[in-house]
Amino acid sequence: MNYPLLEATDPTTCLSGKMSRISRITANIFRKHIKEYGLSNSQMSLLFVLSKRRDLTQKELCDILFMEKSTLNRNLKRLVDQKYVTKKDFPALNITETGKAHLEKAIPAWRKAMKEIRSLLLADGEEAVDTILTKLKQSQL
Known part of the structure; x- marks a missing residue:
């Protein structure tokens, strides 16, 4: 069999693959710290989002974080089970005092992860990430 498209395609140039690898590397650094x-x-x-905004719906959270509904549901279930988020006023979701206290404790570790990533990216790398995010978000509006 002959597969000319497959033979002519270099998957190492795939932007989705590159972005996925960036995401996994970044996630590993954060995971190590938190x-x-x-x-x-x-x-x-x-x-973090729920600590800054009150009474958000699941759809609003998905839109803010560009998160798949299934990913949001899976994570929300865990956060509700841990009493970090409340669905008391469903569909409005809110962070609890327990959630705020736990997040407060985790922030120093989060800051260490941020420092490590910034030291790897340097200013121009962080600026490039911001530029990419801005451009891609515009396509989702």
Whole structure:
């Protein structure tokens, strides 16, 4: 059999693959620092958003974080089970005092992860990440 498209394609140039690798490397650095707090990167992001905004719906959280509904549901279930998030006023979701206290304890580890990543990226790398995020977010509006 002949597969001309397959033979002519270089998967190492795939932007999705590159972005996925960037995401996994970054997630591994964060995981290393925050693992003792029993939070994933996604869960920490959810807690940060809920600490800054009240009464968000699941759809609003998905939109803010560009998160798949299934990923959001899986992480929210864990956060609700741990009493870090409440669905008391469902569909509105809110961080609890327990969630705020736990996030407060985890922030120094999160800051260490940020420092490590910034030391690897340097200013131009962080600026490039910001530029990429801005451009890609615009396509989602």
